[in-house]
Amino acid sequence: MKLKPNQTRTYDGEGFKKRAACLCFKNEREEEVLLVSSSRHPEQWIVPGGGMEPEEEPCGAAVREVFEEAGVKGQLGRLLGVFEQNQDRKHRTYVYVLTVTETLEAWEDSVNIGRKREWFTVDEAIKVLQSHKPVHAEYLRRLQLSCSPTNGNSILPSPPPNDNYPHYSATSPSTGNVLGSSCR
Secondary structure (H helix, E strand, O other): OOOOOOOOOOEOOOOOEEEEEEEEEOOOOOOEEEEEEOOOOOOOEEOOEEEOOOOOOHHHHHHHHHHHHHOEEEEEEEEEEEEEEOOOOOEEEEEEEEEEEEEOOOOHHHHHHOOOEEEEEHHHHHHHHHOOOHHHHHHHHHHHHHOOOOOOOOOOOOOOOOOOOOOEEEEOOOOOOEOOOOOO
């Protein structure tokens, strides 16, 4: 795990670690998504994101994390959902959509820890993430549902009962309702 000097982990009132992430796309068609290598397992790909700092808003944390981990800047779009992971670690992650407008040649994590980045189609990314980061694959499945003909009104099937499978949901923090979104 990558720890920064003076890093403070923040938690909400229910004991969930507050996190933010972005699905970074090459363009507004949202067909290719940028993944980064994991700092803990460099051979595995993940969605860029991380912990929120004290007093930081989720959207600001998401943009900061993407800049640090993936070396990209862009146009922040819609909030895709708030995802909870309850099994081994209690995380509540705000996931946004970001359209990349600038890609740095060298960036903080590439220089400091040798992090890599790579573009994947959405379907390829789901396959790559499913085995080791199923909640990250779920972000992309939610994106596909939100852009489907039902406009995100479908209910995701529950994962099979299995203690090795992470439990997560995507809900509105204020209402507790399942979040939907509109596509561009």
